[in-house]
Amino acid sequence: MENRLPTSDPQFVESLIPQRFPFVMVSSIAEYSESRLVSGFEIREENLFVADGIFQASGLVEHQAQSVALHTGYKFYLLGKEAPTGYIGAIKTFEAMALPKTGDRLKSEISIINEMMGVTLVDVVTTLNEEVIARSQMKTVIM
Numbered sequence: 001m002e003n004r005l006p007t008s009d010p011q012f013v014e015s016l017i018p019q020r021f022p023f024v025m026v027s028s029i030a031e032y033s034e035s036r037l038v039s040g041f042e043i044r045e046e047n048l049f050v051a052d053g054i055f056q057a058s059g060l061v062e063h064q065a066q067s068v069a070l071h072t073g074y075k076f077y078l079l080g081k082e083a084p085t086g087y088i089g090a091i092k093t094f095e096a097m098a099l100p101k102t103g104d105r106l107k108s109e110i111s112i113i114n115e116m117m118g119v120t121l122v123d124v125v126t127t128l129n130e131e132v133i134a135r136s137q138m139k140t141v142i143m
Contacts, residue, residue, distance in 0.1 A: 005029055005030070005031065005032055005074075006028065006029060006030045006031070007028060007029055008027060008028035008040070010024075010027055013026055013027055013028060013029060013070065015073075015077075015083075016069075016070055016073030016074050016076075016077055016083050017066055017069045017070055017073050017083060018069065018083065018084075018085045018086070019066060019069070022046070022047075022048055023048065023062075024066070025041055025047075025049075025059065025062045025063040025066045026039045026040070026041050026063065026066045026067055026069075026070050027040055027041050027042055028040035028041070029070060029074060030107070032071070032074050034075075034112070035111065035112045036071075036109065036110065036111055036112065037067060037070060037071040037074070037109070037110050038107060038108070038109050038110075039063075039066075039067040039070050039107070039108050039110070040105060040106065040107050040108075041063050041105070041106045041108075042103070042104070042105045042106075043055045043059075043100055043101065043102050043103065043104050043105075043106065044102060044103075045102045047059065047102075049062065050102055053101050053102050054099050054100075054101050055099060055100045055101065055102070055104070056099065057094075057096045057099065057134075060096055060099075060100075060106075060126060060133075060134045061088075061091065061094060061136065063106060063108060063126065064108055064110075064124040064126060064134070064136055064138070065088050065138065065140065067108045067110050067124060068086075068110055068120065068122050068124070068138070068140045069083075069086055069140070071110055071112070072084065072086065072120070072140075072142065084142045084143065085142070085143045086118075086140050086141055086142045086143060087140065087141055087143070088138055088139070088140055088141075089119060089138075089139040089140060089141040090138065090139045091136060091137075091138045092136075092137040092138060092139070093135075093136055093137045094134070094135075094136040094138075095134065095135055095136070096133065096134045097132060097133050097134065098128070098131070098133040098134075099133075100128050100133060104128055105128070106126055106127070106128060106133075107126070107127050107128075108124055108125065108126040108127075109124070109125050109127075110122050110123070110124045111123045111124075113137075118141055118142040118143075119139055119140070119141050119142075120139065120140050120141075120142075121137070121138075121139050122137070122138060122139075122140070123135070123136075123137050124136045124137070124138065
C-alpha cells in the first residue's frame with residue numbers, strides 16, 4: 001500500500017477509523033511509525049462535545065482514543081486490510097490542564113508502550129499551540 005502521509009484528507013482519515021460523522025474526533029495524520037502516531041483535529045462549533053464554545057474533557061478523551069484507533073487503522077491500511085473495530089478497555093490516567101475552544105487545532109502524539117493479543121497500552125499527549133493541554137494512559141482493545 002501507498003504511504004499517504006502526512007494527510008489532512010478527511011475522507012481518507014475517516015476511512016481508517018470505525019467512527020462516523022458526527023462522532024469523528026480526528027482529521028489528520030502528520031506522522032506514523034510502528035510505535036508512534038501524531039494526529040490532528042480542528043474543533044468546530046457543531047461538534048458533539050462543544051458546550052458554549054468550549055471542547056469538553058470528554059471530547060479530549062474521545063479524540064485521544066480515536067488517535068489510537070487511527071494508528072491501528074493506518075497500520076491495517078498499509079497491510080491492505082480493513083480497519084478493525086476497537087474500544088477503550090481502560091483509562092489508567094487522564095489529566096486535562098486546559099480545555100480548548102472552537103477553532104483551535106489539537107495535536108496528539110500517541111506512543112505505544114505495549115501491544116499484545118489485540119490489547120494496546122499507550123501514552124497520549126495532546127497539545128495546543130505547542131502547550132500540553134491533556135495527557136493520558138489508556139488501554140484499547142481490538143474486537
